[in-house]
Amino acid sequence: MKTIKITLEKEGAQATVTHVFRTDDFPIQTTWAGNKDAFQAPDGRVPSFRDGVDNLPETVAFQAKLCGASFKIEDLGGELQVWHSRIDFGQS
Amino acid sequence: MSLNFLTDPVPHTEAVKLITDKPAVARDIFDQFPEEMQARAFVITGIEDMDVAQAVRDEIASLPAGADWKKVKKEIAAKISPWFTPEQADARAKLLLNHHARAAFASAHTRILDAQMDTFPFRKYRSSRISKEPRESHKALDGIVLPADHPFWQTHTPPWEFGCHCMDPIPLTAEEADGERKLDQTRPPEQQLVLEGAALKELESGTLTRGMNQRADIRTPKERGATYQWSARDTNLPYEEIRKRWDTPVAAEFEKWADKIKLSGGGTLLDHLSGSHPAVNPVKTLGLARAATFVEALTRSGLAAKAAWTRADLANLRSHLRVENPVQAAELIKGITGAKELGALVPKEIRRTVQDLLDILPRDIANTLPKLQITLAKFLMDDHGKKIKGVAGDYRPEGLPGGPRVRISLEALKGFRGEARRREMRRLLSHELMHWLHQDSIHTKSASYRKAISSHYSLRTAGQDLKTKDGVPYREGRFWHWYAGTQYHDDQGKPIGTGLEVPSVYFELWESPEKAIEHSDLHRPDSAAFRETFALVHSIFDSTTP
Numbered sequence: 001m002k003t004i005k006i007t008l009e010k011e012g013a014q015a016t017v018t019h020v021f022r023t024d025d026f027p028i029q030t031t032w033a034g035n036k037d038a039f040q041a042p043d044g045r046v047p048s049f050r051d052g053v054d055n056l057p058e059t060v061a062f063q064a065k066l067c068g069a070s071f072k073i074e075d076l077g078g079e080l081q082v083w084h085s086r087i088d089f090g091q092s
Numbered sequence: 093m094s095l096n097f098l099t100d101p102v103p104h105t106e107a108v109k110l111i112t113d114k115p116a117v118a119r120d121i122f123d124q125f126p127e128e129m130q131a132r133a134f135v136i137t138g139i140e141d142m143d144v145a146q147a148v149r150d151e152i153a154s155l156p157a158g159a160d161w162k163k164v165k166k167e168i169a170a171k172i173s174p175w176f177t178p179e180q181a182d183a184r185a186k187l188l189l190n191h192h193a194r195a196a197f198a199s200a201h202t203r204i205l206d207a208q209m210d211t212f213p214f215r216k217y218r219s220s221r222i223s224k225e226p227r228e229s230h231k232a233l234d235g236i237v238l239p240a241d242h243p244f245w246q247t248h249t250p251p252w253e254f255g256c257h258c259m260d261p262i263p264l265t266a267e268e269a270d271g272e273r274k275l276d277q278t279r280p281p282e283q284q285l286v287l288e289g290a291a292l293k294e295l296e297s298g299t300l301t302r303g304m305n306q307r308a309d310i311r312t313p314k315e316r317g318a319t320y321q322w323s324a325r326d327t328n329l330p331y332e333e334i335r336k337r338w339d340t341p342v343a344a345e346f347e348k349w350a351d352k353i354k355l356s357g358g359g360t361l362l363d364h365l366s367g368s369h370p371a372v373n374p375v376k377t378l379g380l381a382r383a384a385t386f387v388e389a390l391t392r393s394g395l396a397a398k399a400a401w402t403r404a405d406l407a408n409l410r411s412h413l414r415v416e417n418p419v420q421a422a423e424l425i426k427g428i429t430g431a432k433e434l435g436a437l438v439p440k441e442i443r444r445t446v447q448d449l450l451d452i453l454p455r456d457i458a459n460t461l462p463k464l465q466i467t468l469a470k471f472l473m474d475d476h477g478k479k480i481k482g483v484a485g486d487y488r489p490e491g492l493p494g495g496p497r498v499r500i501s502l503e504a505l506k507g508f509r510g511e512a513r514r515r516e517m518r519r520l521l522s523h524e525l526m527h528w529l530h531q532d533s534i535h536t537k538s539a540s541y542r543k544a545i546s547s548h549y550s551l552r553t554a555g556q557d558l559k560t561k562d563g564v565p566y567r568e569g570r571f572w573h574w575y576a577g578t579q580y581h582d583d584q585g586k587p588i589g590t591g592l593e594v595p596s597v598y599f600e601l602w603e604s605p606e607k608a609i610e611h612s613d614l615h616r617p618d619s620a621a622f623r624e625t626f627a628l629v630h631s632i633f634d635s636t637t638p
Contacts, residue, residue, distance in 0.1 A: 022507065025573050026607050045400065047615045052573060055618075062617040082562045083484035083504045084575060085523045087531070087592055089582070090475060090492045 002078035006049055006060055010069040013038030017049045023081050024053040041066045053080070105407040106203075107156035107196040110327060114192070115355050115364035116145035126346060127314070128334055131195070131322040132365065136188065139175050142355065147171055148188065155193045165189055187255060194251050195322060201260045202249055202324035209240045212263030216272075216285075217248070220257035230258050232300050232308035237264060237272050237286045244295065247312050249324040254313075282306075330511055331365045332437065347436070366437045383412040386630040399614040403605050410602070413633055414451055419458035421446040430468035433502060434517065441514060442466055445521050448602075449529065454636050460535040462490045464528055465497040466521070472501045482562065485520040487527035496532055498524040519603035526599035529632060530592075541632045548628055549591025552621075553577060570621040572611045573597055598629040 004027075006017040015034030019027035027050055039046050047063035057073060064071040114134040117125075122135040134149045151167050168185035169178075176184060205212065219234035220226050230253075238244050240263070250258035264272070269286060276284040282303050287295055294300060298311040309316075326334065335343045350362040383389035389412035390396040395405055421443045431438040446466075450458050472480045475493075480486075484504035488495040500520050508516045530542065553567035558579060560566070566577040576597035580588040601608040611622040 026604070026610070041615060043399065045615070048610060048613075050610055051616075054574060059616060059618075063615055066615060081507060082482050083501075084482060084562065084564060085485040085487075085520060085596065086483055086578075087527055087580065088486040088488040088492075088499075089580065089588060090488065 002053065002080050003076040004053070004056065005074045005076055007072045007074070008034075008039055008049075008064060008069045009071070010038055010067065015039060019050065019056075021053055021078075021080060023083065026050065026052055039067045039069055104156040104197070104200065105404060105411060106200040107193070108153045110196040110199050111149060111153040111156070111192055113364065114149060115361050116142050116149050117353075117355070117361065118142065118145075121353060121361070124349070126338070126342075128326060128337070129365065131327060132331075134192065136172065136184070139172060144171055146355075149192070152189055152192045155189065156196060161189070190257070191251060191254060194257075195324075195327065198250060198260060199324045199327040202245075205240065205261070205263050206325070208263060211265065213240050213266055214238065214264040214269040215240050215245060215261040216264055217261055218259040220259065223257040226257070227253070229300075229308045229310045230256060232302045232306070233258075233310060235285045236295075236300075237269055238292075238295075246323055246325055248310070252312060252322060332435070332511065332514070363440065366440055382415060382635070385634040386413065386627055389413050390627065395612075401609050401612050403609070406602070406605050406608060410452060413630075415454055417455065418447070418450045418453065419455055421450060424450070424458070424461055424463055426463040426465045428466045430470075430502075431466075433470075434468060434505070434513070438468075438514070438517070441518065442521060445518050446525060449522070449525050452633050453529070454633070456636050457529075457533055457535045457538065457632070460533050460538070461528065462496050462532055465494070467497065467499045468502055468517075469499055470502050472499050485524050487524045487531070489527075490532045496528055498528065500524070515603060519600050522603050523596040523600040526596040527592075530595045533632075535636070537634075537636050538632070544628060544631070545591045545594050546589065548625065549577075549594055552625075570618055571597065571625060572601075572607070572618075572622050576625075594625065595629045595632070598626055601626075 002021045004019045004021070006019075008015045008017065013035040015032060015036050015038065018031045018033070020029040022028045030048070030050055036046055041047055041063075047066060049060050049063055051059040060071055060073060111134075114132055116134045118140055119135055119137050122130065122133050125133055134145060136145050136148060139145055148168050148171050151164055151171065155161065155164050165182075165185045168189060169181040172184060173181045175181075205215065214237050217233045217236045217238075219230050230250075233248070245261065249261060250256050252258075273286045276286055279285075281291070282301050284291065291300075295310065298309065298315060299307055300310050301307045335347075338346070347362055350365060351360050353361040355361060355364060383392055387396070389409055392412050393405060393409045395401055395409055398405065425443065425446060428439050428442055431442055446464075472483050472486060474480055483501065485498065485500045488497045488499075490496045498521065500517060504520070505513050505516055530538075530545070549567075549569065552569035552571070556567040556569065558565050558567060561574060564575070565579045565581065566574055567579060568574065569577040571577055571594065576594045578593040579590070580592055582588055601611075608626070610616070612619055612626065616622075
């Protein structure tokens with residue numbers, strides 16, 4: 001399992017979003033701590049800051065900008081499981 | 093400027109499913125059900141014609157699908173009228189409708205409340221405001237506040253007795269519960285609502301005092317010696333979870349019995365209980381025709397313009413695509429092997445997953461699919477008998493030795509337990525089934541679909557270099573997952589096709605709706621790209637006739 005922690009800051013308010021990934025495509029667990037409500041976007045919803053491991057920096061940057069927050073992403077380590085599905089064309 | 097208003101009723105598909113999942117059975121069969129399963133069955137005492145019982149059940153299911161209460165009640169009364177006087181039929185229709193529809197709404201509501209327990213850690217009980225003769229025990233509970241995780245809610249979430257009209261509990265934040273506590277300081281002890289200390293102990297022992305000589309017996313029917321027990325939480329549990337409460341021989345005996353009982357409308361009692369029965373279509377019950385295209389289904393269900401989709405939205409979207417008379421999975425499955433390794437009910441679940449795809453696929457396309465072999469194997473081996481590492485599932489197309497076939501690796505499912513494991517199996521299977529549809533349907537429309545997917549991939553990846561991740565060559569293409577950009581090569585390194593993983597990587601999202609919800613959200617930088625590919629992938633389900 002890989003853990004990635006995002007720290008958000010906005011006008012003195014702080015919150016952290018911690019994602020746990022089993023595979024690289026999506027967190028299997030997301031935990032918020034701190035003042036989540038301070039990070040509402042203009043439509044009143046709080047973005048989830050969730051994505052696959054590769055796209056996470058881009059998505060977090062976009063969503064943080066949307067709600068006027070600054071952010072920091074830390075990889076707290078851990079291993080991902082690597083499994084794929086494939087078309088079996090029969091070649092070696 | 094154009095405005096989009098939703099004018100059609102939006103079916104509460106979760107509540108519809110909770111009702112239609114109940115097998116309609118005769119009283120003598122019902123009485124042989126284990127206690128915790130009785131609330132999952134549908135019985136009308138005095139009616140032995142199961143076609144009628146099933147028709148009444150489906151009529152009740154049309155209520156959460158958007159039908160009118162009075163109209164539904166009238167229809168039910170008409171259906172059961174040969175067995176009762178007009179007054180009795182009317183009263184029975186009201187009772188059946190009240191009980192089953194309310195229970196379904198309450199179960200769906202409870203699932204949401206349970207998911208929000210961290211935000212709303214307390215619940216307030218509300219007795220009926222409309223019942224002419226409420227039971228004293230239900231009236232006594234009005235307004236009491238208890239922690240949301242207190243066992244009381246397991247047994248007393250309305251309707252906890254037959255005919256109970258009490259309302260859904262109100263979720264409260266910790267601050268709101270504190271507010272009630274402050275108000276309690278102004279109330280006499282027997283009128284206080286936040287039950288703690290001695291009052292809570294009294295409640296837990298089965299009584300509640302609400303004033304001088306007002307001591308109510310709040311025990312459940314089962315605690316008072318009857319057999320009926322309904323639990324909003326239990327109703328949400330998959331059958332697999334319920335059967336874990338039984339010893340293995342008990343479960344085996346029950347399932348042997350339940351698999352022998354054929355139900356009106358197809359399938360066995362066990363099929364119904366394990367969720368492998370044909371689902372009803374809430375859109376059909378509203379009298380709507382199937383959406384001609386996926387884009388029309390998106391518009392009809394209000395999703396084309398909606399910023400944040402929900403699970404219920406996705407279920408609703410899919411219901412707009414259900415075909416009238418789908419090809420049956422049994423006609424297209426050559427064989428299933430190795431599935432019992434994962435659980436006795438897994439072969440049924442595999443058939444159900446295939447059927448889910450066929451349920452939204454126009455018949456004439458489905459009829460061009462070759463018969464499919466499905467295998468669950470401990471490891472996946474190549475043609476030389478060598479173990480393939482890192483491959484969770486594969487699809488070998490028609491025309492190659494052994495094809496068409498789907499294989500799923502049990503090793504890849506090792507890290508998952510219980511329902512999560514079955515869900516992962518369904519996700520892998522859905523992915524491979526989409527390869528089957530994409531690669532091997534020979535309908536004329538399928539050829540243009542393959543061309544459209546290939547062009548989409550080429551446009552999205554134009555000018556992009558081939559990268560490699562985990563040994564897989566791919567191009568980025570702004571797909572929700574990099575694997576959709578996979579580029580296959582033959583033994584000589586020559587590319588094979590383009591965009592071959594795109595349909596499968598998007599179709600598998602039906603088994604991971606949280607990902608589809610996330611990627612379609614307009615809070616994301618790539619939501620427009622996601623929605624574009626998602627719609628294109630599902631255009632294979634468009635009607636083939638104008």
